[in-house]
Amino acid sequence: MKVDIITLFPEMCRAPLMGSILGKAMERGLWELGVHDLRQWSTDRHRRVDDTPYGGGQGMVMQCAPLFAAVEALATPDSRVVLMTPQGRRLDQRVVESYTACRHLIILCGHYEGIDHRVVETLVHDEISLGDYVLTNGAIAATILTDAVIRLLPGVLGDERSSQEESFSAATGLLEAPCYTKPVEFRGLKVPDILLSGHHANIAKWKAGQSLRRTQAMRPDLLREHRAPALSAAPLQKSPAAPADTPPA
Ligand SMILES: C[S@@+](CC[C@H](N)C(=O)[O-])C[C@H]1O[C@@H](n2cnc3c(N)ncnc32)[C@H](O)[C@@H]1O
Structure with missing residues (x-):
């Protein structure tokens, strides 16, 4: 897959997408990234790409001409x-999964008040x-979309099972079960015995039960959407935190 991001802030996209797992996947040729400064398609001598809104109102609107030129150059x-x-x-994860079938994504990032609506009507396939909530510009949003899609491509995570067991995956649509690592005991807090048993079938059953419990506690809306089976009797390992729609303290 190739991803081309068109933005006024290329540096906001490059570092997060070119490091760590996604950067290594790029080096291995699993995907390609182009991050383009929209100003290169400006014909204005000051490289302006925005102007005041027709009809009045606050802020500036990104103009048609540079956006049309950029998409026409890359498409x-x-x-x-x-x-x-x-x-x-x-x-959401279903939208993300649908993009893994694409060969080429061109992602447009707005700024100021947004972009001239003629671009939306004429060039854009999807608005995401x-x-x-409202961000100051689309560069971070484009970076998040790209990260979420690319990590699902075959070979990027190294082990496809890890993405299939993750929260929201197509396999269950539920939240992932709690996870633990060494040491077995920390300040009197113990790792559940079942995870130390080596009995893979029982561990899988425990994880499935925990996944259901955690989803019921944190995101009951997902259970309704995916018509998940009834909860198992296994106790939840951690008392539920605040409901998902409560802002963090
Ligand atoms: C300040 S916002 C413009 C908001 C616009 N005036 C409105 O009220 O709908 C500037 C740009 O940030 C990006 N942006 C802001 N919030 C976003 C969100 N929730 N999801 C995706 N992109 C967002 C978009 O590219 C948008 O054009």
């Missing part, structure tokens, strides 16, 4: 053009939102 018949916008479809 191929395989391209899917995605606009990051708070007005778009909410990003991270959630019901």
